[in-house]
Amino acid sequence: MKNAPAKAAMPFEPERYELNAAPAYHFAASRREFFKLLGSGLLVVSVSPQASVAQESGSSKRPKAHELPSDIGAWLHIGEDGKVTVFTGKAEMGQNIRTSLTQAVAEELHVPIVSIEMVMGDTQLTPFDMGTFGSRTTPIMNLQLRKVAAAALTNLLEMAAAQWQVNRESLEAAEGKITHKENKRSIAYPELLKGRQLTQTVRVVETLTPPARWTAAGRSAPKIDGRDFVTGKHRYPSDQKLPGMLHGKILRQATFNATLASADTSLAEKMPGVTVVRDGDFLGVAAGDTASAGRAIAAIKAEWKSSPQLSNADFFQSLQKAAGEKQPGSEASYETGSVEKALAGAEQRLLQSYTVAYIAHAPLEPRAALAQWSGDNLTVWTGSQRPFGVRTELAEAFRIPESQVRVILPDTGSAYGGKHTGEAAIEAARLARAAKRPVKLVWTREEEFSWAYFRPGGLVQIASGMSKDGKLTAWDFHNYNSGEAGIRSYYNIPNQRCVFHEVESPLRQGSYRGLAATANHFAREVHMDELARVANMDALEFRLKNLDNERLRAVFTAGAEKFGWGKAKADGERGFGMGGGFEKLGNVATFVEVAVDRESNTVRIVRMVTAFECGAIVNPGGLRNQIEGANIMGLGGALFEAVQFENGRILNGRFSKYRLPRFTDVPPIETVMLDRKDLPPAGAGEAPIVGVAPAIGNAIFDATRVRLRSLPLLPNNMQLPSPSAA
Amino acid sequence: MPKVTTLNVNGTVHNIDSDESVPLLSVLRDELDLTGSKYGCGEGQCGACTVLVEGVARRSCLLPVGSVGHKQVTTIEGLAKGEQLHPLQSAFLEEEAMQCAYCTSGMIMSAVALLHANPDPSEADIARFMQGNVCRCGTHPRIAAAIRRVAQVSRGAQP
Numbered sequence: 001m002k003n004a005p006a007k008a009a010m011p012f013e014p015e016r017y018e019l020n021a022a023p024a025y026h027f028a029a030s031r032r033e034f035f036k037l038l039g040s041g042l043l044v045v046s047v048s049p050q051a052s053v054a055q056e057s058g059s060s061k062r063p064k065a066h067e068l069p070s071d072i073g074a075w076l077h078i079g080e081d082g083k084v085t086v087f088t089g090k091a092e093m094g095q096n097i098r099t100s101l102t103q104a105v106a107e108e109l110h111v112p113i114v115s116i117e118m119v120m121g122d123t124q125l126t127p128f129d130m131g132t133f134g135s136r137t138t139p140i141m142n143l144q145l146r147k148v149a150a151a152a153l154t155n156l157l158e159m160a161a162a163q164w165q166v167n168r169e170s171l172e173a174a175e176g177k178i179t180h181k182e183n184k185r186s187i188a189y190p191e192l193l194k195g196r197q198l199t200q201t202v203r204v205v206e207t208l209t210p211p212a213r214w215t216a217a218g219r220s221a222p223k224i225d226g227r228d229f230v231t232g233k234h235r236y237p238s239d240q241k242l243p244g245m246l247h248g249k250i251l252r253q254a255t256f257n258a259t260l261a262s263a264d265t266s267l268a269e270k271m272p273g274v275t276v277v278r279d280g281d282f283l284g285v286a287a288g289d290t291a292s293a294g295r296a297i298a299a300i301k302a303e304w305k306s307s308p309q310l311s312n313a314d315f316f317q318s319l320q321k322a323a324g325e326k327q328p329g330s331e332a333s334y335e336t337g338s339v340e341k342a343l344a345g346a347e348q349r350l351l352q353s354y355t356v357a358y359i360a361h362a363p364l365e366p367r368a369a370l371a372q373w374s375g376d377n378l379t380v381w382t383g384s385q386r387p388f389g390v391r392t393e394l395a396e397a398f399r400i401p402e403s404q405v406r407v408i409l410p411d412t413g414s415a416y417g418g419k420h421t422g423e424a425a426i427e428a429a430r431l432a433r434a435a436k437r438p439v440k441l442v443w444t445r446e447e448e449f450s451w452a453y454f455r456p457g458g459l460v461q462i463a464s465g466m467s468k469d470g471k472l473t474a475w476d477f478h479n480y481n482s483g484e485a486g487i488r489s490y491y492n493i494p495n496q497r498c499v500f501h502e503v504e505s506p507l508r509q510g511s512y513r514g515l516a517a518t519a520n521h522f523a524r525e526v527h528m529d530e531l532a533r534v535a536n537m538d539a540l541e542f543r544l545k546n547l548d549n550e551r552l553r554a555v556f557t558a559g560a561e562k563f564g565w566g567k568a569k570a571d572g573e574r575g576f577g578m579g580g581g582f583e584k585l586g587n588v589a590t591f592v593e594v595a596v597d598r599e600s601n602t603v604r605i606v607r608m609v610t611a612f613e614c615g616a617i618v619n620p621g622g623l624r625n626q627i628e629g630a631n632i633m634g635l636g637g638a639l640f641e642a643v644q645f646e647n648g649r650i651l652n653g654r655f656s657k658y659r660l661p662r663f664t665d666v667p668p669i670e671t672v673m674l675d676r677k678d679l680p681p682a683g684a685g686e687a688p689i690v691g692v693a694p695a696i697g698n699a700i701f702d703a704t705r706v707r708l709r710s711l712p713l714l715p716n717n718m719q720l721p722s723p724s725a726a
Numbered sequence: 727m728p729k730v731t732t733l734n735v736n737g738t739v740h741n742i743d744s745d746e747s748v749p750l751l752s753v754l755r756d757e758l759d760l761t762g763s764k765y766g767c768g769e770g771q772c773g774a775c776t777v778l779v780e781g782v783a784r785r786s787c788l789l790p791v792g793s794v795g796h797k798q799v800t801t802i803e804g805l806a807k808g809e810q811l812h813p814l815q816s817a818f819l820e821e822e823a824m825q826c827a828y829c830t831s832g833m834i835m836s837a838v839a840l841l842h843a844n845p846d847p848s849e850a851d852i853a854r855f856m857q858g859n860v861c862r863c864g865t866h867p868r869i870a871a872a873i874r875r876v877a878q879v880s881r882g883a884q885p
Contacts, residue, residue, distance in 0.1 A: 094826025094863050222822060229827035230815040232762015232802035236828060239761035247756075289756060291748055364766050364774060364828040364862045413764070413828030414862055445767040621822055625865065629825055632864025655771035655860065663853040666866045 038077045038085060041193045044152045045075040045127075046144045046202045074127060074141065076105065076148045078156075082176060082190040084109065084116045086145060089129025090137050091121040091385055092411040093363075093419070095685050096622045097137045099224045100217075103619060104142045107209060107216040108149035110173040111189070113224070121387045121409030131386035133417060133511060138618060138683040139585060150209075151202040159192045211616035211677040220621030225411075236413050237383040238368035238442045245370065246275070246286040248431040248441035249293040252451060253281065254304035255648025256507070267299040275435040276300075284427060286435040309648040310506035316355060319459035319480045322503050323353065334488045337495030342474035346465025348534055349474075354523035356482055356711040357642035358457040358507055360653075362660060365413020366448035371428035372438040377404045382425040383412035390422030397426045398433070416633070417511035418452055449653030454643055455512030456505060458482025460523035470535035472546045477524070481505060483516025486583045486690065489524060491546040507645060513630065514686040517583040518637060518693065522711055525579035525694030529701065539578055539698065540565055551613055552582055554674060555589040559611030562672045563591035573598065574606070575703025579694030586614040586687030590631070592695040596703050602718045603700055605635070605665075611672040612688050615679035627671045627688040634692030636661045640712045730791050735760065736804025746792025750784075751775045753791045754801060762802035762831045766860065773859030776832040776839075777801050783839035785858075802831035805838070813879065814838055817872035825863035833859050837873045846877050 034043055077085045086105055092098040098118050106113045119125050121132075129141075153173055160178040161168040164185070171178050179186035211218060228234040253260075260281045268285060269276050274296045275286045283302060287293040310318065343349060369382035378398065384390045387407045395402040407425070424441050432439040443451070458481040465474035475493040481503040488498050500516075512518075532542035540560050547553055559578070560566075570576065573596050580589030593606040612627050640659045644651040652658045693711055701707050706720055714720070727745045734740075735758060744753050754760045754777070763786055766774030770785035777786045778800040805812040814834050817823070824830045833856070840847060840855045847855065852870045861869065 094824075094828075096825065222819060223824065223827075226819045226822075226824070227811075229824055229830050230802075230811065230818050230834060231806055232760070232831045234827070235761065236764075238765065239755075241759070290752060291745065362862055364772065364826070364860060365764070366766075412826065414826035416862075442765065445769070445772075625822055625825060625868070628867060629864035632866060633862070654769060655767040656769055660860055660862065661864065661866075662858075662860065663856045663866050663870070666853075666864075669867060 034077070035197045039079050039081070040195055040197050041077055041079040042152060042155055042196070043075060043077050043199045044148050044155070044202060045199070046148045046151075074144045074148055076145070076152055078109075078152060078189055078193060080190050080193045080195070082115060082188065084111055085119060086116060087119045087126045088141055088145065089121060089123075089126040089387060090141055091132040091387060091409045093132070093383070093385065093413070093415045095132075095137070095626065096223060096619070097132075097141075098411065099221055100138065100619045100622055101142060101145055102224055103217045103221050104146045105149045107214055108146045109153050111176040113216065113221065115176060120411075122406070123387050123391045123408075124406045128388050131389055131420065133385050133420065136683060138614075138681050142618065142681060147202050151200060155198065155200055156189055156192055160187055163187075163192070211681070214616075217618050218616070219619070221619055222621075235410055236365055236368070237370070237381055237410050238365055238413070240370040240381040240410065240440065242370060242372055242438040245438040245440055246288060246431070246435050247290045247293045248284055248286045248428055248439045249290070249297045250427055250441070250447075251283040251297050251300055251302060252447065255306040256309060257648065258304040258306040261303040261305045263300060263302040265300050268296040271296050271299070275431070277431055277434045279430065282427075282430060284431050286431040286437070286439045306648055311646040312357075312644055315457065315506050316459070319355070319503060320353075322480050322501060323459055323461045323478065332497050332499045333484050334496065334498045339474055339476045339495045339497045342495035343463060343465045343476065346473050347468045349463070349465045350527070350531055350534060351463045352461070352527060352530060352709065354460045354462075354519075354526060354709045356458055356519040356522060356637075358454045358509070358645070359512070359637050359641045360449055360454055360643055360658065361416045361418025361452065361512060362448070362655075362658070363414040363416060363418055366443040366445060367419065367424035367452065368440070368442040369422075369424040369428040370438060370440040371425065371432040373429070373433055373436075376400055377406075378429055379406045379408065380425045380429055381408045381410060382422065382428075383415070384409060384419050384422055384425070385415050385417070386420050386422075389420065390425050393422040394425060394429060398429065416513040417455075417515070420510060421453070423451065445655060446653050449643075449658065450650045453508040453510040455518075455637075456482045456509040456516070458516070458519050460519060462523060462527045464527065464531060466531060466535065470532070470537050470542055470545055472531075477520075479516065479520060479523075482519040485515035486517030486520040486581065490549055490552055490582050491528070491543070492548050493546070507643070513633065514583060514689045517581070517686070517690050518634070519711075521579065521581045521583070521690035522693045522697070525581065525691070526697050526709060529577065529694070529698040530707070538566065543578075549582070551587045551676075552580070552589075555587045555611040555613050555672075556580055558672050558674060559589040559591050559609050562611065562670060563609040565591060570702040572596075573703065575699045575701070577695045577698025577700070577702055579691040579698060581690050583687040583690050585682030586612060586684055588612050588688050588691050590688075590691030590695040592692075592699045594696065594699040594703055596720070601720050603703075603714055603720060604718070605667040605696065607668045607670070608692070608695070609670045609672065610688055610691065611674065612684065613674035613676055614682040614684050614687065616677045616681045617673060617675045618681050620673060620675075623673060623684050624671050626684045627673070628669050630686070630688035631669050631692055632661050632666055634689040635665060637711060638693035638696050638713055639665070639718065640715050642712050642715055728792065730794075732796075733758075733791065733794060733799065734796060735799045736801060737798075742791075744791050747790050749787050750777065750789045750791045750794060750799070751786040754786060754799075760801050760803050764828055764831060766829070766832075771858070771860070772829070772832075773836055774829050774832040776835040776859065778835055778839060781839065781842055783836050800835075802835060805834065812838070813876045814841070814872065817875045818869070821868045821872040821875060823865050823868035823872045825865055829859060829861045833861065833869050837869070837876075840873065841877060841880075846881055847873070849874070
């Protein structure tokens with residue numbers, strides 16, 4: 001365990017997906033093995049666009065004749081029994097891609113949805129995939145699978161044409177059959193494939209069905225295996241079992257970055273059926289049941305060496321200090337024109353700072369893993385967004401080749417960017433190796449709160465300038481620690497500079513739904529509201545005056561119409577606000593109405609409207625579900641979620657202390673979905689979250705004239721801060 | 727420590743071998759392999775472990791198995807009658823009231839208890855009763871709609 005935790009314990013962990021470094025790809029399956037596994041039929045593989053870049057740079061060798069290409073993105077097999085099996089390294093965690101990817105294949109291959117099985121996130125069976133994050137499944141994997149399926153259909157059509165000695169154009173496909181348009185003779189796909197073992201690699205863009213003519217995609221499809229979920233049958237990672245399996249438990253450090261000074265494990269070791277593992281700072285046990293494992297951990301006396309660490313308040317002070325010093329060394333993410341000159345010459349100027357707290361992903365299923373060794377070969381079932389990343393972590397931790405590690409991801413109980421890493425997998429595997437039995441480890445909620453990673457807290461400072469009539473001229477945007485995603489303004493500003501400053505973080509931090517786009521949109525969209533007030537303009541009019549992007553204008557306009565923007569005015573008790581933007585190829589505008597109860601001085605969210613557009617819509621029902629979910633999750637970070645920490649410890653790491661959005665917090669939410677059939681489909685898991693916090697903050701100001709510039713806005717039980725505090 | 731040797735779950739009396747202090751959730755999941763009830767927090771704050779004990783919603787992560795005695799426990803696995811889903815299970819599917827669905831079994835069990843106690847709940851009644859169940863994916867409006875759907879159907883059936 002000596003080498004692995006070095007990475008895990010790094011105090012500053014950048015948003016991992018931006019690192020984007022693919023480990024060397026090992027692909028060992030041969031054609032023959034494939035047909036042995038799946039039976040005869042047609043196998044179509046696609047070359048992934050990212051992998052082909054690596055190929056061009058000379059990092060992989062040419063495949064031998066009996067091998068498949070080494071840079072595969074996905075593959076699809078049609079068996080002689082008519083069963084279609086699709087393989088992708090993507091993971092299902094509630095985004096419903098098992099369903100939307102199936103729809104895509106059904107669409108292009110002209111087969112019923114029920115004949116398709118998706119094999120996902122298994123490092124032995126599926127092609128390499130960087131991970132499921134960044135809202136890339138729909139724009140990239142959906143497209144690849146559609147290409148693969150389209151190529152398969154072309155093959156089938158050609159086979160039928162050859163068999164009947166007719167022109168390919170005289171044939172059409174539907175419901176898993178090819179039919180001659182005139183003589184109505186037809187043949188089912190399996191009959192064409194009987195006894196054959198055919199392979200094809202897709203390297204060229206096939207003619208795809210345009211979104212306007214979609215029949216299977218573009219419609220709502222219910223969750224494919226929904227019945228397994230409502231009956232409790234589905235086995236999540238934490239539900240996995242093996243014969244002879246033990247239950248693991250880890251003794252956690254007293255504080256972050258603590259080292260083990262001494263440990264007395266003698267009592268635990270005497271307990272029957274208990275295996276104790278001490279390896280460096282790793283201290284854990286495996287036992288026949290969770291209660292015994294818990295007792296064994298409690299019996300260990302450990303002394304930890306800790307050093308003083310920053311608390312919440314210290315951290316935000318350090319950000320303020322960093323902002324004061326401006327760190328001239330940081331390179332701008334984006335720069336155009338001359339910001340200094342434009343600010344100096346601006347007719348109106350505004351300088352403001354905004355902060356966002358650290359928040360926790362709190363996936364309802366905590367990290368869990370089941371590990372099994374067979375000699376030096378390791379298999380781990382776990383919940384992660386990066387099965388191949390976890391495989392690399394395991395190979396490094398145990399100093400074994402990646403080819404000896406198999407990671408399998410059963411559909412997982414959510415992640416939201418919080419499960420990029422394989423902590424539980426490594427821990428379970430370490431215990432399993434010592435116990436010589438399979439070991440399952442399920443993190444407790446408290447462990448998940450303390451030992452996973454967080455959405456970074458941060459500070460954004462904006463200096464802006466505009467003309468008297470409200471035309472933006474200057475924009476100087478500095479983000480400290482929360483990240484670069486969504487940092488660039490989509491408003492037309494001739495002189496603009498956006499800089500991300502790295503600051504040492506007291507907590508382990510990483511990606512989160514929407515990443516830093518939530519922080520950056522919050523700051524930008526509240527600042528826009530403040531500027532509109534300075535310019536004495538309506539918030540929508542002010543935005544549209546400074547916005548050329550036609551897709552973004554469309555969502556602001558459509559949302560405003562649905563919401564009835566401008567129809568009612570703030571009256572001291574009611575207020576209205578908006579916030580929106582562009583992120584991960586999605587355009588969003590959220591509108592919020594709030595009501596203030598003057599007696600209790602509390603705020604209530606009355607209603608929300610979110611307009612969203614992400615190109616052509618693949619599954620409208622699934623999309624609406626994602627938009628609503630992002631809005632509701634956004635309520636938590638906007639209103640009350642904040643991780644409190646002090647001296648290397650999390651102070652509110654349980655559900656009784658960390659407030660999440662619950663039923664009574666959720667207002668009526670209306671969604672407006674703009675379907676752009678002329679544009680390729682994009683993901684929707686992240687972007688719809690970014691407008692929520694600024695829209696609420698702006699609505700609160702509208703109602704109360706209290707300007708809140710820190711997330712969460714109302715941590716004190718939805719109570720407005722006293723005027724002096726705000 | 728006194729042992730518990732039988733447990734009545736989903737209409738069957740199971741032989742078990744558990745200390746009476748062990749949470750019912752552990753017995754269900756680890757001894758009886760009924761993994762539909764989930765661990766979410768271990769302090770009765772998220773409702774993922776909700777089961778019915780004599781028709782009343784209980785958080786099985788906090789409930790010592792010794793306190794159950796001969797009472798009837800119903801878990802998500804015992805809700806459907808053979809292939810026939812419980813109306814709430816069907817309603818959750820129809821309303822697509824799930825994303826990752828890890829909360830779903832607890833949500834459905836709480837909803838069964840709610841409709842048992844109050845067959846015609848208002849929206850506010852639903853929100854209040856379901857307040858103890860966490861859905862982190864944010865499908866609350868759909869869950870509420872699924873509950874209303876069942877309430878309306880049964881109201882229609884018994885005018």
